[in-house]
Amino acid sequence: MSEQSVPNWRENGVRVVSGEHLDLNTPQTPGMTRAAAINNATAGAQKLWAGTVEIHPDAKTGVHHHGALESVIYVVRGRARMR
Numbered sequence: 001m002s003e004q005s006v007p008n009w010r011e012n013g014v015r016v017v018s019g020e021h022l023d024l025n026t027p028q029t030p031g032m033t034r035a036a037a038i039n040n041a042t043a044g045a046q047k048l049w050a051g052t053v054e055i056h057p058d059a060k061t062g063v064h065h066h067g068a069l070e071s072v073i074y075v076v077r078g079r080a081r082m083r
Helices: none
Strands: 032-038 050-055
């Protein structure tokens, strides 16, 4: 592969979304606050949602699913249970 045909991922393949650019205009659930970094509106994503979710103490989201998508939970503080 020539140097010209190698994609420049530093400029065209990586998107950094800082906290002040998270989008609160995303579906919300009582007891949780969601802010999207990557979704259809912010990045044109069709099958991906990435962002932050603050789960309020003792909140219960109820039984739900995310369709055919996989889920990742990264707990910064506190405890979470996914079943």
